[in-house]
Amino acid sequence: xxxxxxxxxxxxxxxxxxxxxxxxxxxxxxxxxxxxxxxxxxxxxxxxxxxxxxxxxxxxxxxxxxxxxxxxxxxxxxxxxxxxxxxxxxxxxxxxxxxxxxxxxxxxxxxxxxxxxxxxxxxxxxxxxxxxxxxxxxxxxxxxxxxxxxxxxxxxxxxxxxxxxxxxxxxxxxxxxxxxxxxxxxxxxxxxxxxxxxxxxxxxxxxxxxxx
Numbered sequence: 001x002x003x004x005x006x007x008x009x010x011x012x013x014x015x016x017x018x019x020x021x022x023x024x025x026x027x028x029x030x031x032x033x034x035x036x037x038x039x040x041x042x043x044x045x046x047x048x049x050x051x052x053x054x055x056x057x058x059x060x061x062x063x064x065x066x067x068x069x070x071x072x073x074x075x076x077x078x079x080x081x082x083x084x085x086x087x088x089x090x091x092x093x094x095x096x097x098x099x100x101x102x103x104x105x106x107x108x109x110x111x112x113x114x115x116x117x118x119x120x121x122x123x124x125x126x127x128x129x130x131x132x133x134x135x136x137x138x139x140x141x142x143x144x145x146x147x148x149x150x151x152x153x154x155x156x157x158x159x160x161x162x163x164x165x166x167x168x169x170x171x172x173x174x175x176x177x178x179x180x181x182x183x184x185x186x187x188x189x190x191x192x193x194x195x196x197x198x199x200x201x202x203x204x205x206x207x208x209x210x211x212x
């Protein structure tokens with residue numbers, strides 16, 4: 001009986017850990033009309049980015065809010081940040097995102113990018129190298145960093161991929177872009193799954209012995 005209780009407790013605890021390891025955490029800030037950032041896209045600034053410090057785990061989605069402007073395409077890129085600029089190679093680049101004008105959320109779901117806790121990165125919208133780029137688009141800004149300790153940076157690279165240039169990005173009076181980012185905790189180590197399977201096997205063996 002005591003062995004059965006131990007096996008059951010081990011299984012429940014391990015299952016809890018596995019479930020907790022897949023829980024999502026969303027970081028977001030509130031758009032502030034006085035902090036709107038104008039204008040992004042052709043023929044103005046090529047890239048608008050938000051710095052962030054990864055909490056660890058897996059980045060699932062990152063989204064910004066466009067407010068108004070001319071329709072066209074834009075990409076979302078995730079890259080490492082060296083303190084003054086985005087550095088390549090890109091860790092993630094979305095398929096072209098179609099902006100149709102007016103208020104619209106621009107970003108990507110299903111990114112599934114494992115990031116190192118405590119490391120600086122930048123998520124940025126860019127029209128560099130994008131066909132039929134959006135133009136003169138106002139992006140929502142915020143006075144809050146949303147919990148990821150970042151900040152707004154921009155670069156006009158004249159349609160050249162920022163990751164190929166050794167140019168420092170610029171800051172502005174707006175503290176941050178308005179964004180929403182979702183992280184999932186890191187996938188459990190194989191040993192954790194092994195403990196779960198071992199616990200289940202032991203519970204099953206004891207149940208068979210009891211029926212016998």
